[in-house]
Amino acid sequence: MSAVLAEATEPDEPRPLLRVAGLARRFSLPRTSLFGPRPELTAVADVSFDLAAGETLAVVGESGCGKSTVGNLVLNLLSPSAGSIRFDGEDLASADDTRWRDRRRDLQLIFQDSRSALDPRLTVEAQVAEGLEIHKVATAADRKIMVAAMLEAVGLGGDLARRYPHELSGGQQQRAVIARALVLEPKLVVCDEPVAALDVSVQAQVVNLLRDLQRNLGLAYLFISHDLSLVRHVADRVAVMYLGRFVEVAECRDLFAAPAHPYARALIGAVPAARSRRGRLVRPLRLEGEPPSPMNPPSGCPLHPRCPFATDLCRTELPALRPRADGRSVACHHAEASQADGLEAQGGSDASQPLKVFP
């Protein structure tokens, strides 16, 4: 069940583009007493997943659950405390700085805040060209052509290319960020809330652009977002994250139709669109209280203080992320009960109020 084991036992399986196993990241905080231990915050605890070429895996969860940290770890913008990252068959956890710099050509990111993601003192054109210069791709003349073509493809052709970031609109800035990441023709792009800062009308355009580019260039996306309606639109598979752990990983369609993990139910039940598909309703689950502090996670299942299905088992034993027969993986001792409860009684649950998950 662990990734290493899976690799050893199934050598014939096509190798995934990205294989993350047991990934963890802890941050130490300043000491509170003179000689006391440094308190630690576990942002990501034991995360494992595979991502195939051309696939989109979305990571969803509330802010602070560690989903952005997963993205930063995959890109080595943070170094992991534990775990391994294999990209294209190469163990990146042991790669040195030089190797990483080379690999970055294949591993790019798109940020949430496009305004700060662009250097205010360089033209869009110059910034898009930068990755090509760094990796010494082609000749200077060819690079110009590649940059122009890429900018054209994201809709920033002609005069717009020679503008400075502050002379562009938010949507145009995000297109520039996308162009900068994709001109290198990477294999994997981490999209960290790529459209969250944009107006709703612009969001759709940018998302469609991302999808078109994926189709044309065969990109894999690790798509980090808290916006479930967006995720439903773009993802092939979805990982639901709670307090640094993946609690459910499933095909996008399956998850939205019938979430198994109680937390996934709470999240998805809160999305209005999830409640009318194919006549079935995901009955929202009401969780009690607030998410606990990652400095001081509860024993056993991290959700147990808030979960209506919690039993003594949940309080003592951490449920593992188990693959199930229906293709999804769930980390819950009572997933079947929860899932069944979520789907019973069509239309009967309108009275229960959708949980407000997002602040």
Add this chain to the structure above:
Amino acid sequence: MNLRYAAIKLLRAMITLWLVVTFVFVVLRLTGDPTQQLLPDDIGPEIRDYYRAAWGLDRPLWEQYLRYFEAALRGDFGISFRNSQPAIDLIWQRVPKTLELGLATFFCSLALGIPLGVLAAVWRDSWVDRLTMSFAVFGFSMPNFFLGILLILLFALNLRVLPSSGYGTWQHMVMPVFTLATAFAGAIARFTRSAMLEVLSRDYMRTAEAEGASRFRQVWWHAFPNAAIPVVTIVGFSLGGMIGGAVVTENVFAWPGVGRLLTSSVADRDLSIVQGIVVLVAITMVSANLLVDLAYGWLDPRVRVGGQERSR
């Protein structure tokens, strides 16, 4: 938390002092034969050898360093070759005179700088404010040796109301203190002004106003104590500038203090005295900064809480 803060600051202070003492040793020993530098040029080689042995210069370098360090801890910086007394004694004789000048400057600067800064903040953009800011820029830009010379020209040579230089009566102090205090008072006024401006814009000031406290009471009772902490810091940090200024000013007015001893010793290359003064200045600066740091760390939260309480 506080204990840790104090311990770190203390440790840093010790390391700074150690660095200064080591710096002196390194510059002195690694740049040539100290007997060449410390002894006059016109002595015979046998005397030189005698001193080399007496000072332990034939020993390994680390042993020399330890000996040097141990002597420095005792305040032993060697003998002044210019007048054959222990350097530390010669320095101590001058310390009270410099302190006299320094303390007078200190109090005059505070007495002038703080009220000016507070008034400039209260009457922002008025002529008081402009005058204060001009004074601060003037003090910052005016070389104190030039200011001293202008004062001598005016008050000693033309008006003949003050002695041009020397030490003794209070009249002798007027010009040196004025010279030194100008830059210092300007800096304090400027800093007090910006600290006050910040405090005056906070909520509890508006509350105090709403409560109907008199303007005088609002400013001096509510606002100023909160602005005082950053001012204390800048006073501590300005001490270095003042020591440097004192060296120059003592020379302009022939004031027989440590600064004048330092410059004449540098000119004569009387290195025992120079290293003694360097270490003394380092101790002064490090202690002052330590006091400011500790006062800041200790006072800061309490005063802030006090400010919050007053607002209710």
Add this chain to the structure above:
Amino acid sequence: MSAETADNAAPAPKPAAARAGRPVGAWRMPLLVRIAAAILVLVSLVALLAPLLTPYGYEETDLLYRLKPPFWSSLSIEGHLLGTDKLGRDLLSRLLIATQVSLALALLGTLIGAVLGTFLGILAAHRGGWVDEVVMMLVDWQAAMPFLIIALAVLAFLGNNFYLFLALMGLAGWETYARLTRSLVLSAREQGYAVAVRALGARPLRLYGRHILPNVMGPLIVQLTLNFPQTILLETSLSFLGLGIQPPLTSLGQMLGDGRDYLLTAWWLAVLPGGVIFLTTLSMSLFGDWLRTRLDPTQR
């Protein structure tokens, strides 16, 4: 390099005001600042062209005409606009050369300090850990010691020579740049553009040289204008004490130090060089202050 061609193809960068979204009118200088700027331009021109402007060699002595007064006195003599000094040297010529020497020293010193401090600040921010600790300890150490005292000690221990003196000018202010650069870089590194450039696989040289440094240049330049007067004051103080620039070379501080022996009979010998120092530092301070309030509205 291709980076340069790309730059050339781009339109000229907009003025900083437009970039900050502020109306250009806010950059109009107040009268006082204009006067200060004019004085700075004048003094720089004088310093630059000094050898062409001097009517006599600055070392040329004429013992027959010693301590002659300037043009406004009835005792002044033809050809020496500002009179002569104790050795009969032309005061105007000396003043011009001294201005050149003092300004060049201060400029070189400020630049050395800026480059050194900026480099160490970037290094501390980039490497973190013990490198950061050591750099910051040196910064603390230098900030704790009045630099005049350090300079005097070094001059006493090592003896005076021009290059040592220049090095001391450079060391005078490095710690303010190091501290400032370090904090600017630490916050700039977390900006999206810096993270993005790292994610592109850029080496540190490109990251800092092409992206971070240009973006934090504003405050550093302001610091330069504020440090410059301090360096002039350090040089002139040491030279005034007779421990800086040594004859036959001259500087404004040295002239002032020489002139103070003749206050009673020839006050202008001290007051003229002093006036030049004061006007220069004052103008630079005013200009630097104005620049700072322009670039950083939170500063008052």
